[in-house]
Amino acid sequence: MPETITEPGLLDLSRYIRSGDTVVWGQACGEPQTLTETLLAQRASIGPFRCFLGIPAARTVRPEHGDHVRFVSYCGSGGNKKLYADGVLDVVPSHYSTLPHLLAGGSLRADVVLIQVAPAGADGRHSLGLADDYVSAAIPGARVVIAEVNDQVPRTPGDWMPRTADFDVVVHTSRAPAEMPPRAITAQTQRIAEHVAGLIDDGATLQFGIGALPEAVLSQLTDRTDLGVHSGLLNDTAAELMAAGVITNARKSVDRGRSVAGLLMGTRRLFRFADGNPAIQLRGTRYTHDPSVLAAQDRLVAVNSAVEVDLTGQVNAEVAGGQYVGAVGGAVDFLRGASRSHGGKPIVALPAMSGGTSKIVARLSGPVSTARCDAGFIVTEYGVADLRGQPLKVRRERMLAVAHPEQRPVLEAAIDNAGVPV
Structure with a gap:
């Protein structure tokens, strides 16, 4: 069974993430914000590592985080535009259909995956809730999978419904997921x-x-x-x-x-x-x-x-x-x-x-x-x-x-x- 952490403030990610690792997490509303905030707060103790970013909904990643982290993405959307302009983000031009291959075993292979899920249902399975996307493809080849089990994440039917045993570390939280409101229509x-x-x-x-x-x-x-x-x-x-x-x-x-x-x-x-x-x-x-x-x-x-x-x-x-x-x-x-x-x-x-x-x-x-x-x-x-x-x-x-x-x-x-x- 995975290690379970009920107090997110006690989470020490340097125990699981190594210098030189590539870390991947769910994008947009699927970002596990407690995990990503902790990761960036503890970046100096982990050492230089790389993060693959998708489209941001929360403004978790900021240019100053580039002191210990190398950011790479498939896009310059949203907050990524600022990261790119400040020289802390590089872009991999890629068809979306090729991202699973790149993250599973290619040049962007994930060592650590941070994922947000809903609590397990009666069947013992979690829902990915807000994002399956490319993140599930990165999991099988990863050395460590850390799950943020957030009781405010909706339970949506999905292609992959993991059990708790599929994770290496489980962190329990209760917080509103990041939102992306509709934009004004001119x-x-x-x-x-x-x-x-x-x-x-x-x-x-x-x-x-x-x-x-x-x-x-x-x-x-x-x-x-x-x-x-x-x-x-x-x-x-x-x-x-x-x-x-x-x-x-x-x-x-x-x-x-x-x-x-x-x-x-x-x-x-x-x-x-x-x-x-x-x-x-x-x-x-x-x-x-x-x-x-x-x-x-x-x-x-x-x-x-x-x-x-x-x-x-x-x-x-x-x-x-x-x-x-x-x-x-x-x-x-x-x-x-x-x-x-x-x-x-x-x-x-x-x-x-x-x-x-x-x-x-x-x-x-x-x-x-x-x-x-x-x-x-x-x-x-x-x-x-x-x-x-x-x-x-x-x-x-x-x-x-x-x-x-x-x-x-x-x-x-x-x-x-x-x-x-x-």
Whole structure:
């Protein structure tokens, strides 16, 4: 049986974590905050070690922690942007589908995993509660697994329901999980969402990312019937659509009757709705981003965002203004899955203009996160550009039509001057 600690203040992580180790924990609302706070407070006594970060919900990690810790992540989202700008975070550009391999035995192999779970049920099994995602893949190869058993974590059905004996150390806590409230929706975001919603039919299965735009798209779907969810995350608005009977998953070709996601990313409203709800299932990244699973899901609509898109459909989702702010992430996994899905629709949505800068560009200012061969629908507040199977000339025409009107002459001039990729 594992060592059990009932007083978190007595936890000495230097007993379990060695200098040079790689430590991995659940991201976003799934962060075991008592464990991560203790880890960073005790970092000097442990010695130099590495932490793999996901998207932060709590502001646990700060730049000053870089004195003894080397941070690495797949993304520059949220608080990671500050860490990257201050030079204490490095980024591994990676498709989300490859993270389990990297964490299980690749270059990011986890030595120690910190995990947050709900108390064991009558069957003796714990629920991962808020995040399965990539963290469960890191556990089998880890030397030490430390579990924060938090009685405020919802009990959600999952792919992996561990027993207490599966952990090396158990720390009992009672604290509210980190939350990620919905972001404010602007008029511009609302117009983009309306165009995206026009592409979503009854019976479609949805994948959506993080931020105000996915929330806005979901809020436009209250008149649809029998929608489904197969996504990296489940948010508050999706839960509201489930409660309203809009998302039923009744017409899914895979996992019928259940919303499948890697993690819950929202507020207490979502957590309460998911607690004990058999219509929600958390699965690991190996499943949620599996290309064969995605291709088998009929009418899969993948909705992803971008920093900028060029006139041929190349997408930069990582870098803005020279700063790492996004990720390669799961966009390519889901866009390709939607392309292979019967009746599927791969969508990239973004504002045509933001902060006085055109987001439809002649040449990307950052890396190519999604190749133009994977481009499907590009959506802005000015409409929809369907690039599927289209030659370069047609792509440029359609992209010009969804660019900001003030920017179209500039972009046309770039075409005339051969200033666009061929």
